[in-house]
Amino acid sequence: MKNFAGKICFVSGGASGAGLGQAKLFAKHGMKVAIGDVRQDALDNAVKEIVAYAGCPESDVLAIKVDLTDRADYTACADKIEETFGGPPHLLIQTAGVNSFGPVEASTFDDFDWVVGVCFDHVVNGLLIFVPRMIKAYAGKEEFHVATTSSGGGFMAGSGCGPYSAAKAAVNNLMYSYAETLVKYGAGATVLCPANINSNIGNAEKYRPEHLRNTGYHVSEGTMMHLRSVHATGQDPIELAEILKEAIENGRIIALQDPNPANWKGQLRSYNETIENYTLTEAEREVIQAEKMKAMREMMEKMKAEGKEMPQMGWAVPEGAEAFGQARKDLDWIKR
Numbered sequence: 497m498k499n500f501a502g503k504i505c506f507v508s509g510g511a512s513g514a515g516l517g518q519a520k521l522f523a524k525h526g527m528k529v530a531i532g533d534v535r536q537d538a539l540d541n542a543v544k545e546i547v548a549y550a551g552c553p554e555s556d557v558l559a560i561k562v563d564l565t566d567r568a569d570y571t572a573c574a575d576k577i578e579e580t581f582g583g584p585p586h587l588l589i590q591t592a593g594v595n596s597f598g599p600v601e602a603s604t605f606d607d608f609d610w611v612v613g614v615c616f617d618h619v620v621n622g623l624l625i626f627v628p629r630m631i632k633a634y635a636g637k638e639e640f641h642v643a644t645t646s647s648g649g650g651f652m653a654g655s656g657c658g659p660y661s662a663a664k665a666a667v668n669n670l671m672y673s674y675a676e677t678l679v680k681y682g683a684g685a686t687v688l689c690p691a692n693i694n695s696n697i698g699n700a701e702k703y704r705p706e707h708l709r710n711t712g713y714h715v716s717e718g719t720m721m722h723l724r725s726v727h728a729t730g731q732d733p734i735e736l737a738e739i740l741k742e743a744i745e746n747g748r749i750i751a752l753q754d755p756n757p758a759n760w761k762g763q764l765r766s767y768n769e770t771i772e773n774y775t776l777t778e779a780e781r782e783v784i785q786a787e788k789m790k791a792m793r794e795m796m797e798k799m800k801a802e803g804k805e806m807p808q809m810g811w812a813v814p815e816g817a818e819a820f821g822q823a824r825k826d827l828d829w830i831k832r
């Protein structure tokens with residue numbers, strides 16, 4: 497998809513963080529933008545921010561309060577977009593997401609239902625609700641495109657965010673399926689996989705639905721403070737939206753946030769190698785591991801000699817905060 501002006505865009509989770517950045521950027525490129533989010537106060541603020549950033553009339557921005565995990569609610573949201581803007585979106589961007597951290601073995605059904613519900617089920621809901629409408633309205637006539645904000649976590653599973661990594665890996669695979677099939681309608685699909693965004697996701701626990709609050713993780717004001725400090729160092733949402741736009745324009749399936757190529761590409765390579773190396777013998781794996789350690793030592797020595805700062809390992813806990821990613825304190829069977 498190369499031309500955006502005058503067309504319709506829908507961004508799920510568009511009231512905050514990455515989604516708000518995407519809404520602002522595509523509004524600036526002349527799209528009529530609808531945003532769907534569960535938080536009314538954030539939606540009200542987002543409309544003002546989008547209008548101010550894009551310099552567009554307020555009538556080109558539509559804010560809809562919706563729980564994206566509720567199929568009837570999400571369908572009503574799609575109907576509202578068509579009523580207001582005269583058609584379904586040409587560009588669907590599903591970005592809403594939440595996260596919660598703790599040892600995977602401490603997870604409860606509520607942890608899975610909340611995180612997988614928002615990160616994966618909402619993506620399925622949106623694809624099933626919008627894609628048939630988009631094909632019927634635009635195939636063979638106008639450009640259209642489907643995008644989802646996934647995560648680097650979809651490539652690199654971690655023991656501290658099992659439900660999230662599983663949901664994002666599923667999103668990636670689903671988007672490859674859509675990318676393959678949409679070609680025959682003259683459309684495309686992109687999955688954006690960021691690493692760290694300067695957003696409000698560190699506060700997500702505050703609006704976890706009441707009926708899904710039985711978590712197995714230790715969650716407190718202090719753990720949220722730690723998370724906020726991590727995300728405060730993340731990428732600017734507009735910069736990230738530019739990366740997505742470039743991938744959409746060039747019909748690329750995967751868009752990677754790449755603030756530090758040495759870091760990010762290295763991690764991806766090492767994850768892929770873990771899978772590839774599965775076919776090797778133990779002796780062959782040991783040789784590869786030794787080579788990696790040698791390369792790492794040489795890099796550290798070189799940086800030291802050049803007076804460069806060592807890469808930060810892990811995330812420092814700020815004063816007054818508590819480390820996130822621990823099990824709930826009363827779970828005495830968890831090895832800490």
Ligand code: NAI
Pocket residue numbers: 508509510511512513514515532533534535538562563564565591592593594595614615645646647648689690691692693694695696697698700727730
């Ligand atoms: P954010 O918290 O700033 O924005 C997410 C939005 O989703 C919020 O406005 C929230 O109200 C909305 N939302 C959550 N549940 C909803 C529901 N059931 N119905 C409707 N709206 C709902 O977070 P951020 O970081 O901008 O997240 C955007 C996407 O980026 C997510 O999919 C997240 O997993 C992904 N991501 C974030 C990273 C980060 O470092 N913050 C890193 C990698 C991926």
